[in-house]
Amino acid sequence: MPNETMEKDTRTDYDVIIVGAGIAGINGAYRVQTQLPEGTSYAILESRDAIGGTWDLFKYPGIRSDSDLHTFGFPWRPWKEQRAIADGESIVKYIRESAAMYGIDQKIKFRHKLLAADWRSELQRWRLSVEHNGEKKTLTSRFLFMGTGYYDYQEPLEVTIPGLENFKGTIVHPQFWPEDLDYTGKKVVVIGSGATAITLLPSLADKASHVAMLQRSPSYLLSLPSASPVEKLISWILPAAIGTKLLRWRWLFIGWFFFNFCRAFPRAARAILRLRTQSMLPKNVPHDPHFVPPYNPWEQRMCVCPDADFFDALASGKTSIATGHIKTVTADGIQLTDPAAQKLNPRITSGVDIIVTATGLKILLAGGTRLSVDGTPIDAGSKFLWRGLMLQDVPNAAFVIGYTNASWTLGADATAQLFTRIVNHMAAEGIASCVPTLPPHDAASMEKRPTLNLNSTYVKKAMDALPMTGDRGPWVARSSYYRDFWNAKFGDFRDGLLFRRAASA
Template identity: 55%
Template sequence: MGDMGDSEIMSSDLLDVIIVGAGISGINAAYRIQSALPSTTYTILEARGATGGTWDFFRYPGFRSDSDLYTFGFPWRPWAQEKYIADGDSIRKYIRDSAAMYGIDRKVQFHQKVVSANWSTDQQMWTLLVDAGGEKRYLHARFVILSTGYYDYDEPLSTTITGIENFKGTVLHPQFWPEDFDYADKKIVVIGSGSTAVTLIPSLAEKASHVTMLQRSPTYLLARPSVDAFASFISKLFPSWIAHRVTRYKFLLQNYVFVKFCGRFPAAARRLIKKATIKELPKDVPHNPHFEPRYNPWEQRLCLCPDGDFFQAMRSGKASVVTDTITNVVENGIQLASGQILDADVIVTATGLKLKTAGGAQVSVDNVPIKVGEKFIWKGAMLQDTPNLAFVIGYTNASWTLGADATALLVCRLLKYLKDNKYTSAIPGLEHSETLHSVPAMNLSSTYIVKGMKELPRAADKKPWAPRETYFADLWEAKFGKITDGLHLHRVLV
């Protein structure tokens, strides 16, 4: 990377901002930048061949959101469909239409995988090494926004399944679902109990002979109508822009209150969820052990099933749940610790995501690599000791987009402050990091998050290094908080 800082950069080649990733976070960041700072030059680098990020990548049957689209959708382009827990195709189209509507799609460069990013203190700029379809190129910017999500597209979370090599049927991971895979009349076992498994089961059950969800431990499941009665009612009374705003705030407050309730009164929350679940279950399926998690609600992410589709599949007899551990995989199925053998033609390993930051790119400052997992995160948005770099992290207990938007608004405000005061860089810095008590940046105990914690930046028990907590607090901070708190500002002539 030594040749990056040596070459003379023409001013016309230097962008104000480079956004990495054309998923929902990247498109949102682009909208906020071009709206708040219309003279700012920017581009979006996308490693794949289409916008949409997660929503373009995953193609397994039934793929959908487990957040409501009134808060998961862009605040600047309301979700207009009746179904607020939407399928992947609808969300992908919504993202692309939104980008096209505001000309953001013309700013996207496809098949541009960022390999590394190096900040030059002398030149006060980032240089990105990009793999452009096998060819090497360099791009330069004053500021970089990493909207790459938090998991690895190339590799799922590894898990050891004893004897899986013995299986004579098909083994699939949802992350790499084959196009047009025919599972009609097949016996399918889905290993896992998270949102991916809960999404897959009802969709697979429509064609398969039978689908079994094999879980080591249960997950909280909530059935919700896919069309919100309040939203439907209010849309008949008011113009669409008012109805959407009211509905959006209803969902924001509803989710906020429920998460707080679960945290404050976990036993009561367990009882409420248990009562609702028992109402949905077939009479011959006991709540315990299949739907009695060992943790409290929202210590791991809660799974939603629209119109109770998961329970409908169980009541139809096409789906079932087994709570047990695997002792061995045999030629035609899975042998369990109880002695039971689950017959299978197809095994689906819905065992989780592998965390990865910056899309795997190596981030450096003056050619010294930054170890993301050893750095604290400033206001949930920037990395300690790393100049002019935003790191988009959403929420674990609310819609991801809410956190991404709070970051985008904060970055726009910071960019304006730097420009107005003629600063060239802002560096989050700590004089005495040993005085901070480290806490997880993502406050869930899910296996994939616990295993991948070293990939994520650290958070602390003190502001401005505290983790994201609520959208309302982060939105206030982004709009009105002290922008210079914890920042070292530099004005360097280049």
């Protein structure tokens, strides 16, 4: 690739600034401090006052992972418990202990919110505007690593529910669950069909008098054992150092095989999932229409319930499921557009005390940071994504975007591995910056494809805000951890990158 000499400037606060102290940020920090040259300085900016990101923020009952912890956990500190699906509190504990074990927690600047980031070409540095305890200050860094997750922490997804303003009871969004909310003996309706709704129904049923899940359209639901006999056997007969690695690779293969099977043979996958679901449903709950999604498996993210807790809750009689479109919300209930569906679900018509709007998350790139290059704002939605981690025309910045068909941490680590490899190459060659570059004629002929390959409502609503991927070269969307890991460690990363050398002193 061509190299251009730029003015050298040694003034900087940090070599790398990582944004976010969730699982992506902590993993990125580990890779920075173990894979970059000794003496590389870094800091983590965390807008809140705690480690854990999503898992510390969300407080709704029963919050848990919808990915197995053997692959969702850090590859450098394996998940050692037998249970593959874990609750939010255990995940937060795991992340915090991991950060403390390697001194990463000492690098975190809490209550530091990144407001804006401007790349200054004359300095070959990022100039960051940060808010700390109500005051603004400026930091500089050579590299920016955005481990901010993929959704808005401040606002949920805006969804129109007819007549919701009429409801006289309590309305709750899971993202902002009041820790003092008492739902004991209450009638609750959870609107939604995704992972959050699937989690809430059995969790709320412990105290509520009744919990109804109202869905516009169903999702595929797969029950997995918290710890299978195979996992128990591996953990029993093998040393932990070997057993945890074997379990990780086992889950990697299972996830990869199942996803590709569903995509290659959708009719067979539908039939298998139907038989499995029917075998777990109580006799009083029909399979149709509640478990017949209008799309093929893995066109939207699949929901998981551990040890069939969702189906057990349906069998208990304390929960129910309704499928239909909302006509209007009344003062104490919900009316559906289909009278037949309404007749089948009298529990949602009246006497409802709490409505939970589990309608999805609002996707937000880089935590809402205002990005610019030499003062010119960057519209991420008009840019292509280079190898799944760098924005076209934006120098020295990596954005963690995980997989939709596998654990988020796998994508986060593939990003961190390639990021540190590029930084090491630049240090060895005396390069000050690299920028993903796509010539105008190539951009014009590139077929535009979505970054997230799901047709979920929350993904569709965010299309204009997310960068695009292409149909060739390093602009193709990432889809396989195996391929991405190989490329990150051994592949040629120079295609599509323009390198600029630092000037001699």
